Amino acid sequence: MYFDGFFYVTCLIFALMFLTRFFEDIGRYFMLMKLVFRRPDNVRMYWSAFVRDLYSLGVNSLGLVCIISLFVGAVVTIQTALNLENPIIPKYYIAIATRESIILEFSPTMISLILAGKVGSNIASTLGTMRVSEQIDALEVMGVKSASYLIMPKIAATLFFNPILITLSMFLGIIGGYFFGTATGMVTPTEFTKGLQMDYRPFYIVYALIKTVVFAFVITSISAYYGYFVKGGAVEVGANSTKAVVTSSLVLILTNYLLTQLLLG
Amino acid sequence: MIRATNIHKSFGDAHVLRGIDATFMEGKTNLIIGKSGSGKTVFLKCMLGLHDLDEGEIEYDDRRLSQLSVEERRKLRLELGMVFQGSALFDSLSVEENVSFPLQMFSKMNASEIRDRTNFCLNRVNIENANSLFPAEISGGMQKRVAIARAIVMNPKYLFCDEPNSGLDPKTAMVIDELIQEITYEFNITTIINTHDMNSVLQIGDHINFLVGGKKVWEGNKEDVFHTDHEEMANFVFSSELFKKVRRAVRSE
Ligand SMILES: Nc1ncnc2c1ncn2[C@@H]1O[C@H](COP(=O)(O)OP(=O)(O)OP(=O)(O)O)[C@@H](O)[C@H]1O
Ligand SMILES: [Mg+2]
16 A cells, blocks of 8 residues: 555656656747747858758768668568569559558658658757857857757758658659569569559658658757757767657657648548 | 946856956956856856846946847847857868858958958967868867957957966967957957966956855955965965965065
């Protein structure tokens, strides 16, 4: 009886601590977003930051996205083909399945998750290092709106470039499937092209791109939050960039579920 | 002139600043000295508005920091220059870009005027042929000097330096001290310098505030330092045997 009471109270305290922490984080996150979306002092400086971020957060991920997409496209096709080794089911279903899984989930969600790891840790550690080495204080002392100058261009860059990356990934995923599927003789080129065109719904692409844009915002803003508010030194910068990746991935998965319900459900 | 009145600041349970009153004069190098951990950096950051005060007031000439709107505060910041303890140069920008950054952001100068002003400031701190290097590629002393150049590029009315010569060899340290003093006199800046370097105290101490445990316990100038009977102050400044000898010699003159 005594043990039970103690146990529940402890649980309750932990739950409360967790919730306080959670709401504190959410509150500070929205406070930061309010600071981020302020009018730039100097549009030219923001533009050059945008171009720099476009390169470091977007263009830099091109290689990774291409390679992963080609090979996952191939694997999806081959596995579908192996699972459809049934003479009654026409071969072009392989292409339909490949197309759907790549456009609906693999490209927008999986690639975004991979970007959450790559781009998220980059953003969190860059901002975190700037915080602990007082570079953010230096900006503030100069009169620069630091949150806005440092974070807004990053958000703009990923909102702009992630859809390009994801579209490319869809394209290459299907190419990969086509190439490996036909090269291994699992499906003929004619069948594959037929399948690709069959029952095609352009809305799926719109759905995928909406997801991509939302995910880009989630990844960038959450990672920026964890970087911008680092306290301490190098160890905390490391810890916070891990937190940035974990949290933005979790929120991304959750948002994926909500958006799918909303847009396709 | 900057006046601080009854400044209190705590972090959680740690009561770091415990009621500091101090006045920092125009055209003078005003020093804040004290042991490591005595609250010098926190005090400086409070004056800059980087930390919110628990109690007290900071006045920049006729402006009270607590009564400024966000916009007025940002305007005031355009008149400030700050050299951080760790230089705080932007490590993704070159030396030249670091120094020209405030100009690029806030001034209406064209590209060649910006280049001229940047080079003028870099020359002023004796940095040459390093414009395209990055902070990681230059020595600590050079970083400090670049930070000084960046702090003065906007012609500040108020200049804050947090241990501008710590971690440097005695010669370079002295060069930097003299540089800050020259700039102060030349442009009639209100300069505030944190230091625990005794050479600086005796060299450029136009006005000295001595902090112990977040309180100001002594003030005076570099001559007063020799003649004070304040035990703690004398022990702090003249901690080495050599300095003790110097003090005895000066006092017996
Ligand atoms: N952001 C902070 N949060 C909590 N405590 C802090 C913070 N900043 C400073 N302190 C504490 O305030 C005290 C004074 O620190 P401060 O950095 O002002 O010392 P200092 O006089 O500048 O020392 P040094 O000469 O070593 O630079 C220290 O005990 C420090 O632990
Ligand atoms: Mg300090």
